[in-house]
Amino acid sequence: MNKLLKQTFVVSILSLSICGISPVSAEAEKDYMPSLITKTPLEGRQLAIKIVRKTIGTIQRDPAAKMKVRNMYAENPQLLMQAAELVNKEFAIIAEANNYWRN
Secondary structure, three states: OHHHHHHHHHHHHHHHHHOOOOOOOHHHHOOOOOOOOOOOHHHHHHHHHHHHHHHHHHHOOOHHHHHHOHHHHHOOHHHHHHHHHHHHHHHHHHHHHOOOOOO
16 A cells, blocks of 8 residues: 555656646646636546646645656556546546536
């Protein structure tokens, strides 16, 4: 279990660093999620990715720490799949809020 927690933490750190988002920016201070309602499933997925990135940025603010684990992330498909799981969980919440994209 400890190994799984460590891998999840690494995935979380890298999710933000791969996207090149600085965790302490003017954008981070703004309300980046005024609503879970989106026009399309694609917008919902993009919002899910943003939520995961922002969450990780709040947890790990040191860009150097994120860069240290980038190579490990790039070579470990299990870590990549865990990152996708985080986005999937957020997307499920957004899809439900949007009534699975009403007609």
